[in-house]
Amino acid sequence: MELAEVINATSVSILDFLCTQYPQTRVEDPNIALRSEIPSIDNKGRVKFDFIGKVSQNKIVRFRRKESGDYTSEIMRVINYMIEKTNQEF
Numbered sequence: 001m002e003l004a005e006v007i008n009a010t011s012v013s014i015l016d017f018l019c020t021q022y023p024q025t026r027v028e029d030p031n032i033a034l035r036s037e038i039p040s041i042d043n044k045g046r047v048k049f050d051f052i053g054k055v056s057q058n059k060i061v062r063f064r065r066k067e068s069g070d071y072t073s074e075i076m077r078v079i080n081y082m083i084e085k086t087n088q089e090f
Contacts, residue, residue, distance in 0.1 A: 051082075055078055055081055061078055
């Protein structure tokens with residue numbers, strides 16, 4: 001069985017269990033129980049220093065999967081943007 005099929009089957013069984021165990025209601029107890037099982041991650045630093053995300057949001061570079069695996073043009077645009085930003089700061 002391929003990994004994608006295993007992940008899909010596992011996630012479907014987990015979601016089925018959660019839907020029967022905790023039907024969608026306005027009651028907060030199930031949400032609190034689920035949140036207590038999921039470890040919280042402090043990613044404020046990641047967001048603050050996410051240069052690639054900012055370049056992507058500002059539409060300087062569009063990252064899309066390429067069959068060829070050649071991302072040279074995207075990498076060069078990011079490098080040029082970094083050089084421009086550095087020159088502006090100094």
